[in-house]
Amino acid sequence: MARNDVLVDADWVEAHLDDPKIVLVEVDEDTAAYDKNHIRNAVRIDWKRDLQDPVIRDFVSKEKFEALLSERGISNDDTVVLYGGNNNWFASYAYWYFKIYGHDNVKLMDGGRKKWELDSRELVADVPDRPKTTYKAKDANNDIRAFRDEVVASIGVKNLIDVRSPDEFSGKLLAPAHLPQEQSQRAGHVASAVNIPWSKAANEDGTFRSDDELKALYTEEGVDFGKDTIAYCRIGERSAHTWFVFHELFDLANVKNYDGSWTEYGSLVGVPIEKDV
Amino acid sequence: MCGAPDQATISREGIPTGETVVQGLVYNGDSPVSGGYVRLLDSGGEFTAEVVTSATGQFRFFARPGSWTVRVIPGGGHSGGEAKVEVAQGEISEVRISV
Numbered sequence: 001m002a003r004n005d006v007l008v009d010a011d012w013v014e015a016h017l018d019d020p021k022i023v024l025v026e027v028d029e030d031t032a033a034y035d036k037n038h039i040r041n042a043v044r045i046d047w048k049r050d051l052q053d054p055v056i057r058d059f060v061s062k063e064k065f066e067a068l069l070s071e072r073g074i075s076n077d078d079t080v081v082l083y084g085g086n087n088n089w090f091a092s093y094a095y096w097y098f099k100i101y102g103h104d105n106v107k108l109m110d111g112g113r114k115k116w117e118l119d120s121r122e123l124v125a126d127v128p129d130r131p132k133t134t135y136k137a138k139d140a141n142n143d144i145r146a147f148r149d150e151v152v153a154s155i156g157v158k159n160l161i162d163v164r165s166p167d168e169f170s171g172k173l174l175a176p177a178h179l180p181q182e183q184s185q186r187a188g189h190v191a192s193a194v195n196i197p198w199s200k201a202a203n204e205d206g207t208f209r210s211d212d213e214l215k216a217l218y219t220e221e222g223v224d225f226g227k228d229t230i231a232y233c234r235i236g237e238r239s240a241h242t243w244f245v246f247h248e249l250f251d252l253a254n255v256k257n258y259d260g261s262w263t264e265y266g267s268l269v270g271v272p273i274e275k276d277v
Numbered sequence: 278m279c280g281a282p283d284q285a286t287i288s289r290e291g292i293p294t295g296e297t298v299v300q301g302l303v304y305n306g307d308s309p310v311s312g313g314y315v316r317l318l319d320s321g322g323e324f325t326a327e328v329v330t331s332a333t334g335q336f337r338f339f340a341r342p343g344s345w346t347v348r349v350i351p352g353g354g355h356s357g358g359e360a361k362v363e364v365a366q367g368e369i370s371e372v373r374i375s376v
Contacts, residue, residue: 085329086327087327114314114350117312117314117352117353118314118350118351118352118353119352120352120353120354165319165323165324165325165326166319166321166323166325167319167325167341172341173325173340173341175339176325176326177317177325177326177338177339177340178326178327178328178337178338178339179339180293180296180339181296181297181339181341197323197324199323199324204316204350205350205352
C-alpha cells in the first residue's frame with residue numbers, strides 16, 4: 001500500500017461527495033457531533049453503540065457488523081472513507097476494524113473532522129438516505145489484533161509501543177486529560193514498552209506527518225523495524241492511529257493493535273508493570 | 278487574560294470531587310469561541326489532551342498538579358493563542374484566552 005491508497009485529503013473528499021460508490025462515514029466517540037453537523041452525504045457509525053458488544057468487552061459479531069453496514073447502505077464494493085473527531089482516533093480504530101472484517105477498500109480522510117473545521121469547509125445537518133444493502137463480511141482476521149497473552153509474551157521481545165501521553169506512560173495520569181482521572185486499573189506501562197505518543201505522528205491540524213518525518217521519528221525513538229510490533233494505549237483507539245502509520249503508511253506486515261490496552265493490562269493480576277512515579 | 282472579558286462565569290458543574298482541573302474560556306473580541314480546538318501541553322511541551330470548546334467557549338482538562346500550557350489551534354476563522362497555567366492537587370485553575 002502506498003500513502004495515496006489509504007489516505008485521502010479534504011480536497012479529494014470534496015470532489016467525491018456525490019459519488020454514490022464512495023461512502024463517507026463519520027466515526028465518533030461523541031455522538032452529539034454528527035447530530036449537530038457533518039460532511040454532506042456522510043453516514044454515522046457510533047464507536048460505542050455500533051462497534052462494541054453491549055455486554056462483553058469485544059467487537060460486535062460478524063453478523064452484527066454485516067447488519068450494521070447493510071443498514072447504513074454500504075456495499076461490499078463501495079469505497080469507505082472514514083473521518084472523525086479526536087484527531088481521527090476513532091476513525092483509525094474503525095479503519096482497523098473494517099480491515100479485520102475484510103473490507104479492504106477503506107481509506108482515512110487525513111486530518112479528520114478537525115482539519116475540515118479548521119479549513120471552514122461546509123458541514124450540514126441533513127442525514128443522507130442510502131438504500132439498504134446486503135453486506136457480507138469475512139471472518140475476523142486477527143493477524144492485526146493482539147490479545148493479552150501475546151502482549152505478556154512479547155515483553156522484551158517485540159516492539160511494544162505505548163502511544164499514550166508521557167504522563168499516562170509514567171503513571172502520573174490514568175486517562176487522557178480530557179477525562180476524569182478516577183480509574184480502577186493500576187498506573188504505569190507494560191514492562192519494556194517505549195513511549196512514542198500518537199501525537200508525534202500528527203501535525204497540529206490532525207494530518208499525518210510526511211512519510212520521511214514519520215520514519216525519522218520512529219528511528220530516533222529506537223524502533224527496530226525488523227521486529228514485530230504491538231501498539232497499545234488506553235482502549236485501543238489512539239494505538240489504531242499508530243497501527244495505521246506502521247501497517248498502512250510504512251507497509252510493515254507484523255504490526256498489531258492491542259485494543260485491550262491499558263484498561264485491560266492495568267487490571268491483570270501479576271503481569272509486569274513499570275512505573276516512573 | 279489578554280483582554281478577554283472576565284465577567285463571564287466558568288461553570289464548575291460536573292467536576293468530581295478531588296480532581297485536579299485546568300479549565301477556562303476562549304474569546305475572540307467579546308464573543309466566546311465555540312468549536313475551538315484547545316490542547317493541553319505538559320511542562321515539556323508534549324501533547325497531553327485536546328478538547329473542543331463548548332457553545333459558551335468553555336474547555337476543561339483533568340490534569341495533575343504542575344505547570345501546563347493551554348494552546349488554542351488557529352483556524353476556523355480565528356488565530357491561535359496560548360497561556361501558561363499552574364494547578365495544585367485537587368484544585369481548579371481557570372484561564373481566559375483571547376484569540
